[in-house]
Amino acid sequence: MTLSSSTDRLASLRADLERRNPAEPEFHQAAREVLESLAPVFAARPEYAQPGLIERICEPERQIIFRVPWQDDRGDVHVNRGFRVEFNSALGPYKGGLRFHPSVNLGVVKFLGFEQIFKNALTGLGIGGGKGGSDFDPRGRSDAEVMRFCQSFMTELHRHIGEHTDVPAGDIGVGGREIGYLFGQYRRITNRWEAGVLTGKGQAWGGSAIRTQATGYGSVLFAAEMLRGRGEDLQGQTAVVSGSGNVAIYTIEMLGRRGAHPLTCSDSEGYVVDEKGIDLELLKQVKEVERARISEYAQRRGASAQYVRGGRVWDVAADLAFPSATQNELHERDALALVRNGVKAVAEGANMPTTPEAVRTLQDAGVAFGPGKAANAGGVAVSALEMRQNAARDSWTPERVEAELTGIMGDIHRICHETAEHYGVPGDYVTGANIAGFERVADAMLAQGLI
Numbered sequence: 001m002t003l004s005s006s007t008d009r010l011a012s013l014r015a016d017l018e019r020r021n022p023a024e025p026e027f028h029q030a031a032r033e034v035l036e037s038l039a040p041v042f043a044a045r046p047e048y049a050q051p052g053l054i055e056r057i058c059e060p061e062r063q064i065i066f067r068v069p070w071q072d073d074r075g076d077v078h079v080n081r082g083f084r085v086e087f088n089s090a091l092g093p094y095k096g097g098l099r100f101h102p103s104v105n106l107g108v109v110k111f112l113g114f115e116q117i118f119k120n121a122l123t124g125l126g127i128g129g130g131k132g133g134s135d136f137d138p139r140g141r142s143d144a145e146v147m148r149f150c151q152s153f154m155t156e157l158h159r160h161i162g163e164h165t166d167v168p169a170g171d172i173g174v175g176g177r178e179i180g181y182l183f184g185q186y187r188r189i190t191n192r193w194e195a196g197v198l199t200g201k202g203q204a205w206g207g208s209a210i211r212t213q214a215t216g217y218g219s220v221l222f223a224a225e226m227l228r229g230r231g232e233d234l235q236g237q238t239a240v241v242s243g244s245g246n247v248a249i250y251t252i253e254m255l256g257r258r259g260a261h262p263l264t265c266s267d268s269e270g271y272v273v274d275e276k277g278i279d280l281e282l283l284k285q286v287k288e289v290e291r292a293r294i295s296e297y298a299q300r301r302g303a304s305a306q307y308v309r310g311g312r313v314w315d316v317a318a319d320l321a322f323p324s325a326t327q328n329e330l331h332e333r334d335a336l337a338l339v340r341n342g343v344k345a346v347a348e349g350a351n352m353p354t355t356p357e358a359v360r361t362l363q364d365a366g367v368a369f370g371p372g373k374a375a376n377a378g379g380v381a382v383s384a385l386e387m388r389q390n391a392a393r394d395s396w397t398p399e400r401v402e403a404e405l406t407g408i409m410g411d412i413h414r415i416c417h418e419t420a421e422h423y424g425v426p427g428d429y430v431t432g433a434n435i436a437g438f439e440r441v442a443d444a445m446l447a448q449g450l451i
């Protein structure tokens, strides 16, 4: 296949995908990026271009949508929608988080599940791709309400998951508290102690050390690798971080540990810029203990911190940027501001936080850009290590898990880098990640026949 005929084939595939999956813009965006990366692979390796392979990769193996009824503390009834998209199991059981957020719909879950296929392949840990969640909004809900919601959600989900079938974990709106309630209900319904059915569990009952920290730690490790390729390290670099959830908090922690200066965090209402560097303990107190807004951080921190309501964290000048909130949060104008301020590297802690135009702007300006499927793979990688510990009824020390995580992020960086070089686009981690992930999944699918 020539390069131009593979480009044509992929363009018609894209048109078909958009027609068959209407009103799913996030899924279209995620699929488009991968399809655009694949033209040189199709040209070089005809076995990958054979009819049906890429079509199967773009079609989830199974999509489950279900009703989730629950009662609030006043006795009022609510009906939410639950999703689990089991996208691809060529490399292992479906693996991916659950997101509880009002913006969740089928298209969002499909984009996340699609990304997860390639991300999980890059970890090399034998996990397929899936994702799920609900349009339930946990904000402002009591623990009892969250528990009743989780129990109702699991009452349906339990029949679809299992340690060898599909292993959910957390994502936005789903942390240790929610995983606890979900696990409890699974255990009650099935009467099985099946630790490996969920990851992100509490450490006293089967969870892995460092799982909470892993996504944020991993994205800093990935940024460090990108900088190393340019003869630099993290020491003394300033960083803007968006978000204030689990990913942002542990990105900030690892930046501090590596001698960098994280200056910001944000939530949906605004951002904090702290010229002394974000005070990690205060941020954890506000977000993890009190579940409050970050404006509260600025109020308590004193003179060094400023709260900017409605502002954009990307306007703050820094050497590094870590978009760690949610999809499409970093637009072209933000990328232009980052470039103007001399940013050197951007690592995506969130899934698809950078719009396609912004990615192009950053790459054209020579900024090292680490896409989420590579840079934020540390979270799901430690989930796979949690599954490994559960299968062996073992529990590893934090030092051991962190050492494994560091090795895995180094390997992911290397394979993305080498693949980009091999296909003639050195330094393009987006293409490198997409192709390297694709090749692993495609090889397994070809070997396993037409299923």
Ligand code: GLU
Pocket: 095, 096, 097, 098, 167, 168, 169, 170, 171, 172, 199, 351, 376, 377, 379, 380, 381, 383
């Ligand atoms: N939600 C995380 C992600 O986007 C983690 C998934 C998992 O641990 O299964 O990769």
